[in-house]
Amino acid sequence: MLSRTADHLYWMARYMERAENIARILDVNHRMSMMPQSRIQEEQAWGATLRIMGLEAAFHQRYAEITPDNVLEFMIFDQDNHSSIRNCLRAARENAHAVRGTLTSELWETTNGTWLKMRDFTPEAFADAGAGEFFEWVKYRSHLSRGVTIGTMLQDEALRFIRIGTFLERADNTARILDVKYQLLLPAGEVEGGAADYYQWSALLRSVSAFEVYRKVYRDLITPARVAELLLLRVDMPRSLARCMKEVYTNLQRVRNAQSAETERQAGELEATLRFGRIDDIVRGGLHNYVIRMLARTQELGNRIADDFLVPVS
Amino acid sequence: MTIKNFYNEMKDEAGQVRPHYASYAAWLSEMPEERLAQKRAEADALFHRHGITFAVYGEGAGTERLIPFDIIPRIIPAAEWKTLESGLRQRVKALNLFIHDIYHGQDILKAGHIPPDQVLNNAQYRRVMQGVDVPRGIYAHIAGVDVVRAGAGEYYVLEDNLRVPSGVSYMMENRKMMMRLFPRLFSRYRVAPVDRYPDMLLNMLRSVAPTGVTDPTVVVLTPGAYNSAYFEHAFLAQQMGVELVEGQDMFVKDEQVFMRTTQGPQRVDVIYRRVDDDFLDPLAFRPDSVLGVPGILGAYQAGRVTLSNAIGSGVADDKSIYPYVPEMVRFYLGEEPILHNVPTYMCRKKDDLAYVLEHLAELVVKEVHGAGGYGMLVGPASTKAEVEAFREVLIKHPERYIAQPTLALSACPTFVESGVAPRHIDLRPFVLSGEEIQLVAGGLTRVALRDGSLVVNSSQGGGTKDTWVLEA
Numbered sequence: 144m145l146s147r148t149a150d151h152l153y154w155m156a157r158y159m160e161r162a163e164n165i166a167r168i169l170d171v172n173h174r175m176s177m178m179p180q181s182r183i184q185e186e187q188a189w190g191a192t193l194r195i196m197g198l199e200a201a202f203h204q205r206y207a208e209i210t211p212d213n214v215l216e217f218m219i220f221d222q223d224n225h226s227s228i229r230n231c232l233r234a235a236r237e238n239a240h241a242v243r244g245t246l247t248s249e250l251w252e253t254t255n256g257t258w259l260k261m262r263d264f265t266p267e268a269f270a271d272a273g274a275g276e277f278f279e280w281v282k283y284r285s286h287l288s289r290g291v292t293i294g295t296m297l298q299d300e301a302l303r304f305i306r307i308g309t310f311l312e313r314a315d316n317t318a319r320i321l322d323v324k325y326q327l328l329l330p331a332g333e334v335e336g337g338a339a340d341y342y343q344w345s346a347l348l349r350s351v352s353a354f355e356v357y358r359k360v361y362r363d364l365i366t367p368a369r370v371a372e373l374l375l376l377r378v379d380m381p382r383s384l385a386r387c388m389k390e391v392y393t394n395l396q397r398v399r400n401a402q403s404a405e406t407e408r409q410a411g412e413l414e415a416t417l418r419f420g421r422i423d424d425i426v427r428g429g430l431h432n433y434v435i436r437m438l439a440r441t442q443e444l445g446n447r448i449a450d451d452f453l454v455p456v457s
Numbered sequence: 458m459t460i461k462n463f464y465n466e467m468k469d470e471a472g473q474v475r476p477h478y479a480s481y482a483a484w485l486s487e488m489p490e491e492r493l494a495q496k497r498a499e500a501d502a503l504f505h506r507h508g509i510t511f512a513v514y515g516e517g518a519g520t521e522r523l524i525p526f527d528i529i530p531r532i533i534p535a536a537e538w539k540t541l542e543s544g545l546r547q548r549v550k551a552l553n554l555f556i557h558d559i560y561h562g563q564d565i566l567k568a569g570h571i572p573p574d575q576v577l578n579n580a581q582y583r584r585v586m587q588g589v590d591v592p593r594g595i596y597a598h599i600a601g602v603d604v605v606r607a608g609a610g611e612y613y614v615l616e617d618n619l620r621v622p623s624g625v626s627y628m629m630e631n632r633k634m635m636m637r638l639f640p641r642l643f644s645r646y647r648v649a650p651v652d653r654y655p656d657m658l659l660n661m662l663r664s665v666a667p668t669g670v671t672d673p674t675v676v677v678l679t680p681g682a683y684n685s686a687y688f689e690h691a692f693l694a695q696q697m698g699v700e701l702v703e704g705q706d707m708f709v710k711d712e713q714v715f716m717r718t719t720q721g722p723q724r725v726d727v728i729y730r731r732v733d734d735d736f737l738d739p740l741a742f743r744p745d746s747v748l749g750v751p752g753i754l755g756a757y758q759a760g761r762v763t764l765s766n767a768i769g770s771g772v773a774d775d776k777s778i779y780p781y782v783p784e785m786v787r788f789y790l791g792e793e794p795i796l797h798n799v800p801t802y803m804c805r806k807k808d809d810l811a812y813v814l815e816h817l818a819e820l821v822v823k824e825v826h827g828a829g830g831y832g833m834l835v836g837p838a839s840t841k842a843e844v845e846a847f848r849e850v851l852i853k854h855p856e857r858y859i860a861q862p863t864l865a866l867s868a869c870p871t872f873v874e875s876g877v878a879p880r881h882i883d884l885r886p887f888v889l890s891g892e893e894i895q896l897v898a899g900g901l902t903r904v905a906l907r908d909g910s911l912v913v914n915s916s917q918g919g920g921t922k923d924t925w926v927l928e929a
Contacts, residue, residue, distance in 0.1 A: 144700075144718055144719050144720075145700055145702060145706050145716060145717065145718055145719075146706070146717045146718060146719055147703065147705070147706050147717070148700070148701075149719045237682070240508065240682050240687075241681075241682045242701075243508065243691045243695075244691040244692070244694045244695030244701050245695075245701075248507070251507075251508065252506055252507060252508075255506065255507075255508045256506055259505065259506070300719060304719075398719060400719060400720050400721060401720075401721060452719045453719075
């Protein structure tokens with residue numbers, strides 16, 4: 144397969160996944176804002192959303208203050224914010240367009256249809272109905288696109304690079320969500336592992352579709368350490384880092400080429416670190432430091448994959 | 458402008474429906490207009506969702522539009538197609554012999570049939586091709602010949618497109634759409650299928666691979682996703698099951714072309730290129746081109762890769778060469794041309810120019826190197842001021858123009874705002890030349906949607922129709 148084709152497939156999947164995760168993060172805040180909370184809490188929650196995506200500076204260049212409406216407009220519609228949902232869906236579509244012949248017609252039409260529909264949404268339309276339905280729609284389109292991918296694409300290289308893109312992006316996003324929320328929700332001085340605000344933590348779990356999973360797995364109170372374990376180390380949790388890295392490693396093994404041995408080794412090492420990690424050790428060493436290291440290694444892996452297979456990041 | 462006395466595809470002079478349209482006309486008369494409108498809306502929605510669009514230049518990057526699709530088919534009886542097909546084979550055969558001759562012995566020039574400076578000083582003549590042998594001696598592997606009907610229904614060739622003719626994907630998509638919208642119509646008619654085209658194209662491309670290559674790798678070269686015909690490039694690559702490449706995906710090493718793949722470099726043998734000559738190789742042609750592959754001309758001249766169509770094919774489809782095509786048929790094949798040329802005045806000739814200036818308001822004047830319906834004057838459809846403005850340009854640069862009588866193009870019933878009404882049409886069949894000359898029974902019918910308009914180009918508000926060639 145052409146390197147450029149693989150590159151487009153990989154980025155198509157990454158942008159679709161990113162759109163979904165942003166919708167999830169915003170959706171949780173949107174729901175939380177319907178509950179009683181102080182002005183400070185509200186601002187902190189929306190500020191955290193920007194921090195997760197590393198977009199605080201970009202936001203403040205455009206808006207004077209953090210309000211729900213401003214953040215929503217910036218994260219959903221802003222043309223200059225390359226990570227706004229609109230721009231993610233557009234980028235997914237542009238990448239798909241560049242390789243439409245490699246996609247099944249169902250997958251192309253799904254991706255194209257998502258973009259065409261996105262153009263119909265406006266901030267004004269949210270004024271009455273709220274953005275909740277929109278977030279549902281984004282998640283639904285992402286589920287659809289993933290389902291169509293798995294249900295119609297030949298199990299060849301093209302599918303592998305799509306999957307690698309999906310899981311690298313998801314690993315990155317899950318790690319960021321956990322990191323920012325963990326810092327925000329764990330009040331200073333409180334012992335990690337103690338009981339915390341039920342609503343806040345359950346909202347975090349919901350943002351990664353893990354609330355019901357948590358109940359099933361732990362059958363117990365929600366504690367920060369268990370939430371971290373679930374999102375980092377549980378291989379059976381579809382949005383955890385451990386699961387994402389397992390998928391990346393497996394798919395990389397199937398596309399290996401003459402120069403990719405070191406990349407494959409690093410992916411395997413990262414996967415093993417997560418598989419054999421213990422949450423007690425991680426919490427003792429500081430969760431934030433751990434996540435920062437994981438994010439750096441994920442990014443390094445992405446760069447190596449680009450160099451070995453795709454269009455190198457220059 | 459109202460064109461009188463045009464040939465009506467559906468009805469004869471007495472207003473009687475022609476036999477091959479009878480069944481369709483009966484069906485149409487039972488079809489309420491709301492239902493037609495609904496079917497047309499359905500077609501538009503489907504084309505949008507499928508992304509069957511073309512990019513529009515000058516309206517901001519990424520602007521995509523639909524080519525209007527008309528739901529009333531253009532029907533060609535079997536016997537008519539038979540003549541047309543023989544005429545097209547004959548014409549394309551002669552054109553390929555001409556290009557080969559021009560880049561080798563130049564017999565036709567020596568015999569005095571065409572003034573040498575018309576060919577050798579032509580912007581489309583490529584000196585770098587002189588003496589280069591190409592596989593099977595074929596240059597224009599894919600030809601899109603524009604044919605119109607005029608007068609009492611005779612066919613005329615308007616233009617031979619031998620560089621990168623487009624439109625074949627619409628021929629196929631239009632058929633798919635018609636079958637989806639009106640499945641039962643196809644039981645009333647035996648319509649020749651067109652879906653073999655990608656297979657024929659791939660076979661043809663493989664048949665012109667460099668000598669010694671037994672299992673050639675074929676690719677389609679596109680200028681990229683923002684090119685107006687990108688949909689077609691992607692469509693053809695997918696239908697043939699070959700890679701769709703851009704210039705940046707390929708490189709030349711030791712006079713061999715490779716593409717960069719996830720498994721390392723892979724050799725490329727045949728390139729169906731949808732990029733103009735000028736942009737193919739920045740080392741040989743336009744140095745600012747980012748669409749091409751540096752060094753590809755060297756690989757081509759060494760016979761290590763096939764370019765389709767060949768570099769320099771444009772010398773035969775230039776409007777200044779067009780008037781000589783009938784002469785080519787006689788010279789190379791010793792046959793009389795089956796298809797007519799439109800009488801053409803060459804403004805660089807003094808007598809012709811005098812005639813053209815005198816009859817400017819009746820003629821169509823075209824730029825010799827123009828394409829896409831730009832830079833032309835349709836005399837009868839222009840205001841006095843427009844004609845006079847054009848006259849000045851023409852006097853200044855007569856060599857840049859040719860003129861033809863305004864043909865009363867035939868008209869076909871078309872579903873427009875005011876209901877079903879006749880609109881002028883042309884036809885572009887696609888002729889493939891490799892081991893043998895082949896064409897599918899059909900082509901792209903373009904239709905001028907504005908009342909009275911003769912300009913069918915999609916860039917100028919033209920639409921398309923499905924073209925039905927009936928089986929005998």
